Each structure stands twice: as structure tokens, then as C-alpha cells.
Amino acid sequence: MRRATRSxxxxxxxxxxxxxxxxxxxxxxxxxxxxPETTRVGWVGTGVMGGHMCGHLLSAGxxxxxxxxxxxxxxxxLGRGAKLAASPKEVAQQSDVVFTMVGFPHDVRSVILGSSxxxxxxxxxGVVVDMTTSEPSLALDxxxxxxxxxxxxxxxxxxxxxxxxxxxxxxxxxxxxxxAVSAVKPLFDVMGKNIVxxxxxxxxxxxxxVNQILIATTMVGMVEGLLYGHKAGLDLNQVIEAVGKGAAxxxxxxxxxxxxxxxxxxxxxxxxxxxxxxxxxxxEAERMKLSLPGLGLAHQLYVAVAAQGHGRKGTHAxxxxxxxxxxxxxxxxxxxxxxxxxx
Numbered sequence: 294m295r296r297a298t299r300s301x302x303x304x305x306x307x308x309x310x311x312x313x314x315x316x317x318x319x320x321x322x323x324x325x326x327x328x329p330e331t332t333r334v335g336w337v338g339t340g341v342m343g344g345h346m347c348g349h350l351l352s353a354g355x356x357x358x359x360x361x362x363x364x365x366x367x368x369x370x371l372g373r374g375a376k377l378a379a380s381p382k383e384v385a386q387q388s389d390v391v392f393t394m395v396g397f398p399h400d401v402r403s404v405i406l407g408s409s410x411x412x413x414x415x416x417x418x419g420v421v422v423d424m425t426t427s428e429p430s431l432a433l434d435x436x437x438x439x440x441x442x443x444x445x446x447x448x449x450x451x452x453x454x455x456x457x458x459x460x461x462x463x464x465x466x467x468x469x470x471x472x473a474v475s476a477v478k479p480l481f482d483v484m485g486k487n488i489v490x491x492x493x494x495x496x497x498x499x500x501x502x503v504n505q506i507l508i509a510t511t512m513v514g515m516v517e518g519l520l521y522g523h524k525a526g527l528d529l530n531q532v533i534e535a536v537g538k539g540a541a542x543x544x545x546x547x548x549x550x551x552x553x554x555x556x557x558x559x560x561x562x563x564x565x566x567x568x569x570x571x572x573x574x575x576x577e578a579e580r581m582k583l584s585l586p587g588l589g590l591a592h593q594l595y596v597a598v599a600a601q602g603h604g605r606k607g608t609h610a611x612x613x614x615x616x617x618x619x620x621x622x623x624x625x626x627x628x629x630x631x632x633x634x635x636x
Contacts, residue, residue: 324418324445324476327390329354334480335388337381337404337411338425339366341560342451342458343394346424346484349461351375353483358387360404381405385414385421390477394424397569401427405435417443420473422480424465426450426505426570429495429577432468436494445473448494450501451485455561456548462486466504468496502574508545508608509571509591515545516612519553520619523632529554549609554632558606558613565604568595 325331336347336359347370351357357375360383361367371377378384381404385391391411393404401423405411411421412435421439423432423446432448439446447469457463463485467474474490481488491500518541522532533550536542552558571592578585598604598614606613612632621632 324420324473326476327479329356332480333358333387333389335359335378335384335391335411336375336394337361337384337391338394338396338400339363339370340394340396341455341562343424344370345455345458345461346394346451346463347375347392348373349483350480355480355483358384360384380409381407381411382409382414385411385419386416388415388419390420390422390480391415392422392424392480396425396566398425398427398431398573401425401431401435406438412438412442412444415442415444418445420445420447420477422447422449422477424449424451426501426566426573427498428573429498429502432495432498436469445470446494447473447477448497449481450497452501452504453485454548457485464504465489466491466497466500468492468494468498468500470494499577502570502577505567505570506574506585506588509567509595510587511543511545512549512608512611513587513591513594515543515550516553516609516615518546519550519612519632520615529632545609549607552607553609553612558603558610560605560607562608563604564595564598564606564608564610567608568592568599568604571595 332355334350334355334357336343336357339347339359339361344366347357347359351370351373358378359367359370359375360378360381367377378387393401393411395401395404403410405421405423415421421444423435436446447467449465449467451463451465453463461484464487465481465485467488467490471490478488491497519529522529530551533546537547571588574588575585575592594611594614598610601614601617603610603613
């Protein structure tokens with residue numbers, strides 16, 4: 294059966310623009326730049342970050358059809374005008390561009406490449422954009438399968454956590470063909486403030502691995518620094534204010550440090566997902582014959598966090614594992630620092 298072709302198609306080249314509007318109207322096979330008036334958006338995955346990101350598209354005036362394995366997580370979006378579909382395939386059948394934001398690589402494979410996945414429903418010249426942090430090799434698999442079906446694929450993982458997703462300040466790392474990326478750029482602009490096209494398919498995922506390696510070792514340093522400050526009898530809120538504006542300043546200390554002091558370990562990004570990301574980076578490093586001992590240490594520390602029952606807490610729950618390592622009592626906080634006292 295021949296696949297239907299929609300008017301949503303790759304944007305013209307400069308030469309074709311020069312040829313004039315009449316020739317563009319006659320030519321088929323381009324992805325026009327996304328606009329709220331003409332572009333139908335699909336969304337798969339409405340978790341901690343995905344719900345906020347999808348919400349920004351609704352606020353920008355886009356028509357959204359979504360799928361969520363947990364229906365109650367989608368209720369807020371449905372109340373704002375989104376339509377609910379029964380499967381990723383059904384989402385794709387009603388969309389020009391479909392975004393996926395799920396948990397693990399096997400979830401990505403299922404919702405995009407599965408029998409009820411996005412590629413089974415997306416028409417020719419549609420675009421699928423995976424924003425999950427996933428395996429670079431899987432991004433290439435999706436790209437190649439999409440190409441066979443006349444569909445465009447982009448890998449675009451993000452950084453910025455729940456705060457960045459909520460405030461539309463995400464950093465978006467993009468891999469894929471330039472024409473398709475340019476076409477969906479207005480959609481990225483709705484969700485983030487720093488959108489960088491790194492190169493061909495899988496470049497976004499490789500860049501996200503760089504991001505996660507940097508964060509992994511930074512988190513270890515941040516937690517150890519706060520533990521040191523606590524043992525020295527310092528007011529940790531003042532410490533964070535002092536170092537957060539200097540050379541040791543980081544997103545982690547300025548955003549997650551205060552949460553640690555308040556003993557708020559709610560997830561902006563799950564520990565179990567971070568362990569997954571570090572595992573992908575270690576696997577890629579091994580394939581490249583690259584030794585990353587700092588990442589290996591951070592990975593093992595986070596495995597300990599999960600083993601202690603904190604896999605569904607935020608990544609800053611690393612604090613809890615190092616407190617236990619240092620024999621600190623979680624039930625009796627120091628009134629000055631907010632952290633536990635040593636037994």
C-alpha cells in the first residue's frame with residue numbers, strides 16, 4: 294500500500310527559494326517550518342519533564358495529540374486541550390511531528406520501532422524527534438528505519454532537569470539532517486533556550502553523554518563539599534551563596550544544593566535514569582577504548598544509592614549514600630547546616 298504524503302515536508306534549499314514561490318508550490322517533498330496554525334504535534338511520554346515540555350507546546354498554540362502509559366499523568370494536558378490517543382502509532386497517524394520523552398532505551402525502541410510504534414503510523418515526510426537520553430546506536434537504528442519509510446528522525450536529548458523543563462530553559466542537543474532540524478526548530482524554541490545542532494544522527498546522544506559525564510563527577514564533588522562544610526560547622530546556605538558565584542559554581546550546587554539542605558530529595562531527574570545514562574556512557578567509552586575512572590566511580594556510588602532504596606529519588610540523593618558511608622544519623626539534623634549529625 295502506498296503511504297500518504299502530507300504537505301508537511303522538508304524546507305526548501307536556498308536555490309529553490311531563489312526559483313520563486315510558484316515552483317515551491319508545485320514541488321513536493323519538503324518539510325515546511327513548524328507553525329501553530331499548520332503543524333500537528335504528537336507527544337509520547339508525560340513524566341516529570343515531558344509533561345512540562347508538552348504543556349509549553351500547548352501554550353504556544355499547537356494542536357497536540359498525546360499518549361501516556363499512565364493516563365492520570367496526562368489529565369492536566371488533556372484539560373488544556375490535548376487529545377488522547379491509544380498508542381504511539383495512533384499519535385503518529387494524527388501528527389506531522391512526534392516527540393518521544395520516555396525512560397529507557399527499551400522504551401524508546403518500543404514506542405518508535407515497535408508494532409504499535411510511531412514509525413508504523415507516521416506518514417511520508419513526517420518527523421520523529423526522540424528527546425529521551427538514550428543509546429547513540431539506537432538513534433542511528435531509528436534514523437535508518439525512518440529513512441526506509443520516507444520519514445525524518447532527530448535525536449534531541451535535553452539538559453536542565455525539572456526546573457529547566459518547567460521554565461522552558463532547557464539545553465537541547467540535536468542530531469539529524471539539517472533540513473529536518475531547521476523545520477522543527479520553532480518547536481525546540483518553545484521548550485528551550487539553548488538549542489545546538491551538533492551534526493548527523495546520534496550526535497545529540499553523544500553530546501548528552503558528555504553532559505552526563507560532567508554532571509556525574511560534579512555531583513560527587515558537590516556532595517563531598519557539603520559534607521565537609523557541615524563537619525566544619527558552617528551554615529551551608531551561606532556556603533552555597535559564597536561558592537556558587539565563584540569558580541566552583543555550577544548548576545548542581547546552585548539548584549540542588551539548597552534542596553539537599555532542606556532535605557528535599559524529590560526527583561528532578563531519577564537516580565535510576567542517571568545510572569542508565571552513566572551505563573550507556575561507560576559502554577560507549579569501552580567501545581572507543583577510552584578509560585573514564587571518574588565516571589566509573591560515580592556510577593558505582595549511584596548504584597549504592599539505588600541499592601539503599603533511593604532509585605526513584607532525585608540525583609542529589611547521592612547525599613544520602615555518602616551520609617551513610619560517613620555514619621551520619623538521618624533522624625537528627627544539625628540546626629545550623631540542615632544536614633544530619635554524626636552518630
